[in-house]
Structure formats: structure tokens, C-alpha cells
Amino acid sequence: MDRIRVVGGRPLNGTIRISGAKNAALPLMIASVLTEEALTLENLPRLADVSSLVRILGNHGVDYSINGKRAGEEAISGQTVHLQAGHIVDTTAPYELVSTMRASFWVVAPLLARMGQARVSLPGGCAIGTRPVDLLLMALERLGATVEIDAGYVVAKAPRGLRGAEIDFPKVTVGGTHTALMAAVLAEGKTVIHNAAREPEVADLAACLVKMGARIKGAGTTTIEVEGVARLGGARHAVLPDRIEAGTYAMAVAMTGGDVLLEGAQPDQLQGALDALAQAGARVTPTNEGIRIARNGAGISPVDITTQPFPGFPTDLQAQFMALMTKAKGTSRITETIFENRFMHVSELARLGAHIRLEGDAAIVEGVKTLTGAPVMATDLRASVSLVIAALAAEGETTVNRVYHLDRGFENLERKLSMCGAVVERLSGSH
Numbered sequence: 551m552d553r554i555r556v557v558g559g560r561p562l563n564g565t566i567r568i569s570g571a572k573n574a575a576l577p578l579m580i581a582s583v584l585t586e587e588a589l590t591l592e593n594l595p596r597l598a599d600v601s602s603l604v605r606i607l608g609n610h611g612v613d614y615s616i617n618g619k620r621a622g623e624e625a626i627s628g629q630t631v632h633l634q635a636g637h638i639v640d641t642t643a644p645y646e647l648v649s650t651m652r653a654s655f656w657v658v659a660p661l662l663a664r665m666g667q668a669r670v671s672l673p674g675g676c677a678i679g680t681r682p683v684d685l686l687l688m689a690l691e692r693l694g695a696t697v698e699i700d701a702g703y704v705v706a707k708a709p710r711g712l713r714g715a716e717i718d719f720p721k722v723t724v725g726g727t728h729t730a731l732m733a734a735v736l737a738e739g740k741t742v743i744h745n746a747a748r749e750p751e752v753a754d755l756a757a758c759l760v761k762m763g764a765r766i767k768g769a770g771t772t773t774i775e776v777e778g779v780a781r782l783g784g785a786r787h788a789v790l791p792d793r794i795e796a797g798t799y800a801m802a803v804a805m806t807g808g809d810v811l812l813e814g815a816q817p818d819q820l821q822g823a824l825d826a827l828a829q830a831g832a833r834v835t836p837t838n839e840g841i842r843i844a845r846n847g848a849g850i851s852p853v854d855i856t857t858q859p860f861p862g863f864p865t866d867l868q869a870q871f872m873a874l875m876t877k878a879k880g881t882s883r884i885t886e887t888i889f890e891n892r893f894m895h896v897s898e899l900a901r902l903g904a905h906i907r908l909e910g911d912a913a914i915v916e917g918v919k920t921l922t923g924a925p926v927m928a929t930d931l932r933a934s935v936s937l938v939i940a941a942l943a944a945e946g947e948t949t950v951n952r953v954y955h956l957d958r959g960f961e962n963l964e965r966k967l968s969m970c971g972a973v974v975e976r977l978s979g980s981h
């Protein structure tokens with residue numbers, strides 16, 4: 551199993567090119583199931599989750615090729631891929647494939663909308679809470695599907711097609727909104743999604759669906775209206791830049807000091823986190839090329855944050871911000887409102903010398919002067935990268951184990967950081 555070795559204490563300086571967003575790429579790839587024509591996606595990141603989804607879609611009969619080559623012939627990295635679901639050969643998404651990642655469950659919506667049936671294993675993904683799918687199933691039922699759970703599988707049927715409806719989410723759910731959108735585009739009549747997630751990834755999916763011929767208004771706001779169409783066609787769409795990756799590197803720079811251009815990052819997609827970083831003492835400058843982030847001499851100020859749906863502070867940056875706060879000049883309070891078990895990085899950060907105690911849904915972080923390198927273990931995707939951030943500012947050497955979590959969501963992390971002066975390397979499993 552690969553590990554990452556970090557020797558801390560160097561500032562970061564230079565340019566980091568931000569990759570396509572994992573959380574946009576995955577629903578966009580799934581949208582290919584909605585049409586028999588080809589969906590071409592540009593700027594697709596090279597990530598373990600993307601490869602897993604290629605396998606899942608392949609099982610349904612989606613043909614996948616990259617720059618003219620067949621899957622597997624070439625590594626995928628910020629590249630253009632073609633997905634074509636000419637014939638759906640199987641409407642079952644098996645446990646072995648779906649259990650590795652959360653987003654794969656969302657295939658239920660296009661399979662149901664196009665084929666009138668789907669049998670999809672209950673999902674896996676980061677172990678950051680119980681993560682039920684009741685609201686996703688509620689949305690499908692509102693659209694006229696029957697839904698049963700059978701031996702760990704969701705069996706959804708709509709033999710006479712889906713019908714437009716009012717869907718009112720009692721809480722904001724990204725996956726619920728993606729699911730409702732992908733089901734509603736082929737439903738008969740009008741659907742209104744209330745309390746929709748406003749995350750940029752939802753707007754990106756909607757923009758692509760519109761290019762495919764869908765009729766959608768209001769994506770990116772709390773109310774989305776969809777007028778169903780009989781069929782969708784192919785399209786070409788570029789995956790939006792990864793705001794979580796950008797926020798992660800911004801926090802790394804705030805932690806180590808230095809000056810880095812996050813090329814391609816979009817400030818309007820990251821405002822909650824950028825505000826917190828500015829309060830912490832980083833200099834944040836939006837430029838034509840992206841976001842420039844710098845910190846010199848002054849040290850890190852403590853800042854309280856509370857995670858919220860977009861446009862609030864993202865839960866996917868909570869662990870990284872906590873890493874930053876471990877070296878603040880004072881005490882900060884980090885409240886997690888989205889997932890009930892997203893503090894697994896706390897005990898690992900403590901191995902590096904961080905002082906953190908948990909109070910219900912909040913972590914109280916007492917900043918320390920010095921962190922010290924140590925062996926640590928990644929527990930989930932964003933927790934893993936929070937350990938890398940802490941390690942970059944720790945004295946001595948840290949090895950982060952279970953790096954496969956990181957590979958789900960960060961493309962070329964070691965290279966991107968090394969090119970800015972960090973000492974970071976991957977140790978392959980045999981070492």
C-alpha cells in the first residue's frame with residue numbers, strides 16, 4: 551500500500567494548476583446514461599473515483615474512450631473522454647462496484663428515467679456519517695417510481711415512465727438534487743425542485759444537461775424547474791475546476807507561508823473558505839488566471855467556522871482548515887453541521903502534536919507553536935489531505951499511510967506540492 555512521506559518546514563512558492571472537480575466529473579459521467587448519443591467531457595481529472603465509475607458505467611454498457619483510445623490504454627489526466635451509452639445492457643449496479651464510492655449510487659436516476667427500472671446496491675463512500683439515501687428515494691417516488699429495498703439493493707421501477715412533480719427536500723442534499731435533476735429531465739411534464747442544493751457542481755451538471763437538450767431553469771438557486779423532454783442527445787462539456795482542491799492548496803499555503811497562484815481556481819465558488827483564510831491572515835487575491843494566495847511572517851490567527859451547504863464554508867474543507875488552525879495563535883472552534891462523524895482526523899492530527907478536543911458537533915482547536923512529524927493514518931479523503939497540510943508545517947518527517955483515500959480525489963498531489971518547493975514523495979507499497 552502506498553504511503554506519502556513529507557518533510558516539513560518549507561514555504562510553498564509557485565503555481566498550482568487546479569484540476570477538474572471530482573464532484574462535478576462524477577455526476578457528469580453518470581449523465582451519459584441518459585442518452586444513446588456520445589457525451590464528450592473535457593478536463594476530466596485523473597482520479598481513482600473516475601476509474602471506478604468508468605468500471606460501473608461499463609457494466610451498464612457505456613462505451614468509454616479517451617482521446618480516441620480505448621479505456622485502459624492510456625492514463626487519464628485532465629483529458630477529453632467520450633462516453634456513449636448506445637445500448638444499456640444491464641440495469642443492475644452490483645455491490646462490488648457501488649460499495650467503493652458514494653456517487654455511483656446516482657446511476658439509479660438515469661437508468662430509471664431511460665429504462666424504466668434500476669437495481670442499484672446501497673452505496674459506500676467516505677465513512678463520515680451514516681449517509682442515508684432516503685431523500686434520493688423520496689425524489690424518485692415523487693416522480694412516480696415505486697421503490698423497494700431488496701437484500702441491500704434499491705429496486706426502482708417506473709414501467710410507464712416518470713411524471714413531473716413538486717419535490718421538496720427537507721434538508722439540502724447534493725446527491726438528492728443531482729438525482730432529482732437526472733430523473734426529471736426525461737419525466738413527462740414539469741418538475742419543481744424546492745430547497746435544491748446550490749453547489750456549483752449542481753449548476754455544472756444542469757449546464758451539461760441543457761447542452762444535451764434538457765429544459766432546466768434555476769440551477770444554482772434553491773428552486774430548480776425542469777420541463778421534461780422525450781429524449782436527450784449528445785454534447786461536449788468541460789468539467790469545472792475543483793473548488794475543494796483549490797481550497798486545500800490555499801490552506802496549505804496559509805499553513806506554510808509563501809506565495810502561490812492557484813491557476814484556474816474560481817473565487818466565486820470558494821468565497822466562504824476564502825473569507826475564513828483572509829481572517830486567518832492569508833492574503834487572497836483574485837486574478838485573471840485564478841486565485842493568488844500568500845502569507846508571510848505574521849502568523850496564523852484563530853478563526854471559528856461552521857460548515858454549511860454552498861455558499862457557506864464547505865464540509866469538504868473542514869479537515870484542512872482544522873489542520874491550519876492547529877498552528878494558530880489562539881483557540882478556534884470548528885463546527886461540523888453536515889456529517890455527524892467527520893472528525894476522524896482529530897486523533898491523527900494529535901499524533902503530530904495538535905491540541906484538539908471534541909464537544910459534540912464542534913472541535914476546539916488550541917493552536918500550538920510547533921507540530922512534530924510522525925507516522926499517521928489517512929481515514930478518509932479530506933482527512934488524508936489535512937494530515938499532509940499539517941505535515942508540511944511540522945518539524946521533521948511524517949509518513950501518511952493509506953494513501954488510497956487521497957487518490958480518490960487529488961490528482962498529482964505530490965507533484966503539485968513538490969513543484970512549489972515542498973518535500974513530498976510517494977513511497978510505493980514495496981518500500
Ligand SMILES: CC(=O)N[C@H]1[C@@H](OP(=O)(O)OP(=O)(O)OC[C@H]2O[C@@H](n3ccc(=O)[nH]c3=O)[C@H](O)[C@@H]2O)O[C@H](CO)[C@@H](O)[C@@H]1O
Nearest residue numbers: 573653681682683684685686722723724725726866888889
Ligand atoms: C460525490 C459528491 O459530490 N460528494 C459530496 C456530496 O455528498 P452527498 O451528495 O452524499 O451529500 P449530501 O449533500 O446528500 O448530504 C448532506 C446531508 O444530507 C444527509 N442526507 C443526504 C441524502 C439523504 O437521502 N438523506 C440524508 O439525510 C446526509 O447524511 C448529510 O448529512 O455533498 C457533500 C456535502 O457537500 C460533500 O461532502 C461530498 O463531497
Ligand SMILES: C=C(OP(=O)(O)O)C(=O)O
Nearest residue numbers: 652653675676866931932
Ligand atoms: C465526501 C466526499 O466524497 P464522497 O461523497 O464521494 O464520499 C468528498 O469528496 O469529500
